[in-house]
């Protein structure tokens with residue numbers, strides 16, 4: 631009798647364990663998420679401006695990303711998300727270039743504000759996400775990151791995803807638009823107020839920078855990028871050797887003492903899937919190639935700051951580019967394929 635009873639208990643335990651295995655897995659995932667949430671707070675910082683761009687509309691970027699659910703998407707990856715609202719700055723005066731720069735005083739104002747906001751979050755051990763805005767804002771953002779790394783004795787690695795090299799200078803650029811110059815400024819070539827933002831010139835050692843997806847470089851820029859020795863994984867490299875190999879090289883030697891900053895210009899993506907940008911260039915990475923980049927970064931566990939820039943909702947189609955950016959950011963924060971229910975398809979593919 632006792633033996634039968636014991637056998638019955640065993641059967642019940644096995645059946646119950648089998649029945650709740652899904653819930654058990656979910657519970658463990660939630661515990662894992664809760665653990666990570668307790669470790670890291672993500673701070674969203676909107677910078678609604680297009681003073682550095684040639685075309686109007688990037689000022690609408692932060693709201694489009696919020697509408698596409700950026701805060702919810704990151705929170706679902708298990709982090710605490712705090713939307714700090716927008717930093718303030720001057721309106722776009724829509725003036726021609728003066729001495730080779732368009733809207734330099736306005737660009738300086740916006741970058742001062744972004745620098746201070748990003749630095750404040752880093753000092754509090756939060757992970758800042760700058761919602762642009764045009765790519766000139768990366769000067770303020772990465773200057774703050776460089777200052778932070780210097781103070782903490784951390785190594786810095788910047789991954790610059792872009793169709794363009796953004797290494798123009800006043801003498802090289804035909805337009806004077808400062809969103810084509812942030813890499814040059816960060817490497818010490820540009821207006822004094824912008825190159826000195828981090829408290830040290832150059833803010834960024836070109837050896838700490840990797841550019842991925844480049845396919846549109848002005849003639850003068852080609853020479854300078856080569857001279858200064860920036861490691862560039864252009865589309866030809868990606869076509870011939872694959873995105874995985876490019877990312878393995880771009881992430882080489884990123885370790886526990888490395889602060890990994892991602893500057894994601896949405897025009898990095900092929901305009902067929904990301905039409906909402908001011909300076910679209912054909913022949914960019916596919917949805918899966920871009921996702922692979924983000925997943926490989928997530929795997930390092932070293933992402934410490936992020937810019938999402940150049941989204942232009944005025945040129946977008948039903949906010950699909952903002953939604954695509956949010957898809958990529960989910961992967962960047964660790965949402966991996968194996969954690970998705972089998973039937974889930976990417977949001978923009980459902981449209």
Ligand SMILES: [Mn+2]
Pocket residue numbers: 765792793794796809895940
């Ligand atoms: Mn750019």
